[in-house]
Amino acid sequence: MTLYERLGGVYAIATVVDDFIDRIMDDPRLNANPKVDEAHHKVARAGFKFLVTEQVCEATGGPQRYTGRSMRDSHAHLDITAGEWDAFLDDLRQTLTKFHVPDAEQGELFAIVEGTKQDIVLPRSTR
Numbered sequence: 001m002t003l004y005e006r007l008g009g010v011y012a013i014a015t016v017v018d019d020f021i022d023r024i025m026d027d028p029r030l031n032a033n034p035k036v037d038e039a040h041h042k043v044a045r046a047g048f049k050f051l052v053t054e055q056v057c058e059a060t061g062g063p064q065r066y067t068g069r070s071m072r073d074s075h076a077h078l079d080i081t082a083g084e085w086d087a088f089l090d091d092l093r094q095t096l097t098k099f100h101v102p103d104a105e106q107g108e109l110f111a112i113v114e115g116t117k118q119d120i121v122l123p124r125s126t127r
């Protein structure tokens, strides 16, 4: 059974993404980075949630295909630090716990997320 199926498919994933994107967009630890604050708040949340839902569905084995920009192209200009990355993971942990995602599935999701870190946190970001 794919991770996508074990998570409950697109309806469950979209619900989790909805909570998570609200959480990161309102997180003062992330909005302390002025580039993140500006970029996050110039786009409609619903569109951002749509793209992240597509991406999570594809990465977990669902039939959807991600149609947004690459992780490097959409984050390189933001100077995201290792500390901001950790705050982002903390938000993810809070959302997954809220929805009672079991430890095994949480572990698989964190492994997928970790795989993108080198495209999002670039070495020169040391604020």
Ligand code: HEM
Pocket (backbone or CB within 6 Å): 030, 035, 036, 037, 039, 040, 043, 051, 052, 055, 067, 068, 069, 070, 074, 075, 078, 080, 084, 085, 088, 113, 114, 116, 120
């Ligand atoms: C695995 C981790 C992450 C994933 C999967 C992810 C996913 C995405 C996606 C799908 C987009 C939209 C791409 C597009 O417009 O085509 C995006 C943009 C963005 N992300 Fe992330 N993101 C991650 C980590 C982060 C972190 C850690 C931060 C902030 C600290 C962040 C802040 C932003 C911002 C501000 C934008 C808008 C950029 C712009 O339009 O200029 N992301 N992200």
